[in-house]
Amino acid sequence: MPADGERDVPGATLTRIGKRFGAVQLFDGFDLSVGDGEFVVVVGPSGCGKSTLLRLVAGLESPDEGTIHIGARRIDRLPPGERGVAMVFQSYALYPQMTVAQNIGFPLRMAGRPRAAIERAVARACDMLGLSDLAGRRPAQLSGGQRQRVAIGRAIVREPDLFLFDEPLSNLDAGLRARMRREFAELHARLGTTTIYVTHDQAEAMALADRIVLLRDGGIEQHGTPEELYHRPASLFAARFFGQPAINALPARVVQADAEGMEVATGHEGERLVLPPRAAGPLPAGSRVTLAVRPEALAAAPGGGRVRFAPRAVAYAEWFGGERHVGLGTGDGALTWRAMGGPAPETGAAVTLWAEAHDVLVFAPDGQAMASAPLPRV
């Protein structure tokens, strides 16, 4: 374990990675750079290549093209054990016949460290992870959370340059998952080791990441801080990937647009919305766009400069204690409103909602975000 952050913490760089599986070209010219000590969470739907990415870095798969570096050291030709990476698997992958202490000490034993040094390192890791009382047990005698900690212990004793986590929380129940998530965050704050963490869970990604990398079909759809991806998605795909309940997406048609603003018609009973102009310039009338607004950006109160949505009938209301999810309208015009407090709306009642203009995102026909033009300075 590093001594009080004095250790040099290298980052990782993947350059022009190509990887093909049979007829499927998963990665083609893929680049990713992870900063020193950065906690990067790679997310995406299944099949997007996120697990393969980890396996390439770990050395469990070889890239067809491209290079992988940790700091200045090129690792893509090295066997997994010599790369200076440690990986925590979704299944934990603990050695069943070994005790907790033997599991954690295994990498050091393989490295030929002296027995006394191994015992010291194992004791320190057990102490850090609260496993000291369990050191003599076997994996079968541990709970899911304890097994996960043993897997982490096995990763940290090696003092790797890079941590790789492959969906480490997906086998745990919800409560334990939240607790382990915080433990990961604390562990990272303490060790400062560069980390690539793969998950399909958008909430986990937002809670843990310094930076999120959103993958889609072997390419980076968008990367940035959790806030950037949530509030300024680069595409409709990114907008839809984050947030629960999911972002509202309304298909719409441009009625007219100029330097002053744009007027669009949605599929909801002749609804017309007036939005600020787009930075890329006005779209021709008739263009199909998608409007997107987060459920919590909607409000039942009018305000200066707010966009007004036409009244919609309440379809359902679900109360979660503290917040209420209200479904309004039907078909293409349906909206979900995440309301904080307030009385329960009656089913069938018409409700008018407003949103700040900058919270209503516009996506071009190809799904790319159309940023609003910078506001004129007053």
Add this chain to the structure above:
Amino acid sequence: MKARLAMTALAALFAAITLAPLLWMVAVSLMQPGEAGRFPPPLVPADPTLAHYRALFANQGMGLFLLNSLAISTLATVLALIFTLPAGYAFARLRYPGRDTTVRVLLALLLVPGQIGMLPLFLELKALGLVNSYAGVLVPWLAGIVGIFLVRQYALAIPLDLVEAARIDGASEWRIFRHVALPVMRPAIATLALFVFLGSWNDFLWPLIVLSDHDLYTLPVALAALGRERSQDIELMMAGSVVTTVPVLVLFLALQRQFVGGLLAGSVKG
């Protein structure tokens, strides 16, 4: 409940049918000379005696044949484990070109009856000067296809994550095999060991073909020779049969516990 009772009764019936000849074998081996030939044949010795066992070891050289059999079966088991375990594991968990083709060819070869190979194998061993030696008896047991396949199937159940975790932990392929795979494969090892030990212990035809020297005979071969010389002496024959059967029965009972699986429990998920 009724169904269970019926099942138990059925199992007891089959057990009785299987056990009856074995028990009678033991009973006859303890009878006075000629007693078993009477009609109706007695089930229990009227005046039990160990005379036939004494005769076997004192006059017929049974001790030597027992040692021969023990030596050959033990060697066959050890050698089979040494060759079969790495082969089966490699077919399951290492990636190299031609692996699956090799497995398919081996499986296809299973269809060829072993007897067909005996003459060519004999001629081959003769050319190598291995006829009439332990080595010649052992050759067919070194790496049996069935054994390799058994180990491979078991090794396929070792989670890939476990092997990959060990690779990342810096273990060489040999150490992964030694420290990760072998401990998990204990039930397969026990099964294979028992399988080879029993097979080589009970094997009759191949040692009969290869061994011409009386002093090298294994128990089944010696027993057959004894039967030819002393076909009237049923009690002596039965005593010889008991000596041949009991060691493998003991071995089976000793290893039975190993067949119980569950060693993988807790390694992944759970």
